[in-house]
Amino acid sequence: MPLSNLNNAHLTQAQVTAAQDALTALENALSMLTVTLTASERSTYGSVNEQNKLLINKVWDYRQNSPNLSSPDLDWAEFENDYKSRNVMESLQNRIDALLERIKNSKILYDYDNYQSALDDYAYTTYKAGSQAPGYETKMNEMKQFFNRSGKGKEKPAPETDSPTA
Template sequence: MPLTNLNSAHLTAAQVTAAQNALADLENALSAVNVNLTPEDRQRYGSINEQNKLFVNKVKDYRTSNPNLSVSDVDWDEFEKDFASRRVFDSLINRLDALSTKLKGAKILHDYDNYQSALADYAYTSYRAGTGADGYETKYNEMKQFFGRSGKTTAPPAPENP
């Protein structure tokens, strides 16, 4: 017998609404800084790697400790704002990524539970269709399309988990 009900925790309607409202609030709060880069822009500007982050941090450290050694051609106020924004965005991204990973895990367990229940229903439908019970042959014929046609297959392919 397969394991089922791996995740029996479900959000209430009020919790779903609260989460959706919180996401809408977050989207609104961040709308001023949202930028949709084209694939070409992403390629052109990229993301600075760890070595270059260390370089930027070193320049900031020098600017903070020895401002007289900083070039006057740089808009240092903007540099500071960019630096602060980068830190905030990095923190937000890390928190959102962690939340996304947890939500994906919960979804995977619910997907698995649904799949196992669907397999049980299909097995029962197959049995009932074999006995000639009313309606089951039609249901069976509509459901069997999800199963392989070569050889004898007793279950559809396992669900994909993103």
């Protein structure tokens, strides 16, 4: 028998409400960030790789410690605002990504547990239908559609879960 109940940690309704309220508060706090980039724009503007980030950090460091060596043609106040905002966004993104990974992992285990329970219920239903118990044959016939009858083996269909993305 396969393992079941891999994730027995369930949020209370108060915790669900608190999480939903926190997300709403976060959405409201960040509502002024309305920029939506196209795939092409993401490709164009998203080209600041780790090496380029090191360059940005070095320029910022020189600006902080030796401002006399900075280009007079740049709007350094805007550079500073962009730099600070970039760091805030990166920190928020890292925290949200970590939360998202935890949520995805929990959901995968809940999906797996539900799927195993559904298979157990189907097996029970087919057993009861075989003994002519009332209602079970109808239930079994409605559930049969979810199983592949190709005759290539007796593999159980895999549960469909969202595949993690980077």
